[in-house]
Amino acid sequence: MSVSEAATLADVLRLQGQIRGDATALVFEGHSTSFRTLDRHSNAVANGLMALGVQRHERVAYLGKNSDIFIELLFGAIKAGVVMAPVNWRLAGPEIAFIVEDCKAAILFVGPEFVEQVRDLQSQLPGVRFFMTTEGGASEWQDFRSWRDAQNDRDPDTPLGKNEVAIQLYTSGTTGKPKGAMLSHDNFLSLLRIAEQDTPDWNKWTEDDVSLVAMPIFHIGGVGWAVYGLYHGAKSVIAREFDPTKVLDFFERFGISKLFLVPAAMQFIVRQPRARQVGFSRLRYILYGASPVPAGLVEGSIPVFRCGLLEMERQDEA
Known part of the structure; x- marks a missing residue:
C-alpha cells in the first residue's frame, strides 16, 4: 500500500515508518525523531491511553505550545481510537476550563508554561481524570516521557474507519462560546x-x-x-x-x-x-x-x- 492509499492518519504514519524508516520526521529544539521512532512512540502512547482506561471516542486535551510531543500524542490518540483536542493556550483561564470540560477530556496534557495556571484551574476541571506534564514541572503529576517509555510499543492495531473523528479543534468563539469542530x-x-x-x-x-x-x-x-x-x-x-x-x-x-x-x-x-x-x-x-x-x-x-x-x-x- 502506498501512502496515497491510506484510509486513516494512523495508516499514514505506519506506512511512513516503513518507507522512510530512519529518515528524520521531526526536529524540535535540538532533538530529532525518525519516522520509525515516531511510529513506535505513538504506539506506546496509544497503549498507555488504553491502560489508563481511556475509551474509544473519548477526548484527551493538550494545553501547550508546539512540540514534537504533541505529534506523538496526536497519533497515539488516533491509534487508540481516542480524539485529541488541543486547547488555545492564549485563552484566559475560564475559557480554557470551558473547552476542557466541554470536550469531556479524560486526560489533560500540560506544557511547562501552563503548569501553574492548570493548578489554579483544577477545581474547575472535575471531569479530568488524569493530569500529565509534557516536560516536567509538577511532581504531583506524571511526566509524559517516563509514562510513555513504560508502555508496550507494539501497534495496538485498533480498527478505525475513515469517517471517525481524528481531532477536535475549537473555534475562536467570536459569536459565543468556542465550538468543537470534529475533523475526520x-x-x-x-x-x-x-x-x-x-x-x-x-x-x-x-x-x-x-x-x-x-x-x-x-x-x-x-x-x-x-x-x-x-x-x-x-x-x-x-x-x-x-x-x-x-x-x-x-x-x-x-x-x-x-x-x-x-x-x-x-x-x-x-x-x-x-x-x-x-x-x-x-x-x-x-x-x-x-x-x-x-x-x-x-x-x-x-x-x-x-x-x-x-x-x-x-x-x-x-
Missing part, C-alpha cells in the same frame, strides 16, 4: 489527495524537502501543516511558537523549503532587516492564508523570499 481522517486525506491531482508545482514534494511548522497546533494551519509534511515524508522542523527572529534562524540552519504562514506572520518576517541578509535559496513555496492579506504584502514579500507564494484558505471546521 477523510477530512484530512481527501484534501491531501485533491491537492495531488495533476501534481501542481507547489505540491511537488521530495525526500529532501524541509517543512517548518511555525503556526500554533491548536489551529488547522499548524496541525494541518504538520500532518501535511508527515504525509509527504518530509522533515518537519517544529517551532515552539512563532518568533520572526527564530524563523530566520531556522532558514539558516535547516534550509527550509516549504512553510505555511498567516499574513501577519509573513509581515513580521518581511519587516525584519535581517530578512534581506538570510539565504532563502532552498525555499520553494510559502503557503499563506487564514486571514485577509494586507495590501502590498505579497508584492513586498516576493523580493525578500524569492519563491512561489500560494494563498490557501483553511478552516478549523473543514
Whole structure:
C-alpha cells in the first residue's frame, strides 16, 4: 500500500515508518525523531491511553505550545481510537476550563508554561481524570516521557474507519462560546489527495524537502501543516511558537523549503532587516492564508523570499 492509499492518519504514519524508516520526521529544539521512532512512540502512547482506561471516542486535551510531543500524542490518540483536542493556550483561564470540560477530556496534557495556571484551574476541571506534564514541572503529576517509555510499543492495531473523528479543534468563539469542530481522517486525506491531482508545482514534494511548522497546533494551519509534511515524508522542523527572529534562524540552519504562514506572520518576517541578509535559496513555496492579506504584502514579500507564494484558505471546521 502506498501512502496515497491510506484510509486513516494512523495508516499514514505506519506506512511512513516503513518507507522512510530512519529518515528524520521531526526536529524540535535540538532533538530529532525518525519516522520509525515516531511510529513506535505513538504506539506506546496509544497503549498507555488504553491502560489508563481511556475509551474509544473519548477526548484527551493538550494545553501547550508546539512540540514534537504533541505529534506523538496526536497519533497515539488516533491509534487508540481516542480524539485529541488541543486547547488555545492564549485563552484566559475560564475559557480554557470551558473547552476542557466541554470536550469531556479524560486526560489533560500540560506544557511547562501552563503548569501553574492548570493548578489554579483544577477545581474547575472535575471531569479530568488524569493530569500529565509534557516536560516536567509538577511532581504531583506524571511526566509524559517516563509514562510513555513504560508502555508496550507494539501497534495496538485498533480498527478505525475513515469517517471517525481524528481531532477536535475549537473555534475562536467570536459569536459565543468556542465550538468543537470534529475533523475526520477523510477530512484530512481527501484534501491531501485533491491537492495531488495533476501534481501542481507547489505540491511537488521530495525526500529532501524541509517543512517548518511555525503556526500554533491548536489551529488547522499548524496541525494541518504538520500532518501535511508527515504525509509527504518530509522533515518537519517544529517551532515552539512563532518568533520572526527564530524563523530566520531556522532558514539558516535547516534550509527550509516549504512553510505555511498567516499574513501577519509573513509581515513580521518581511519587516525584519535581517530578512534581506538570510539565504532563502532552498525555499520553494510559502503557503499563506487564514486571514485577509494586507495590501502590498505579497508584492513586498516576493523580493525578500524569492519563491512561489500560494494563498490557501483553511478552516478549523473543514
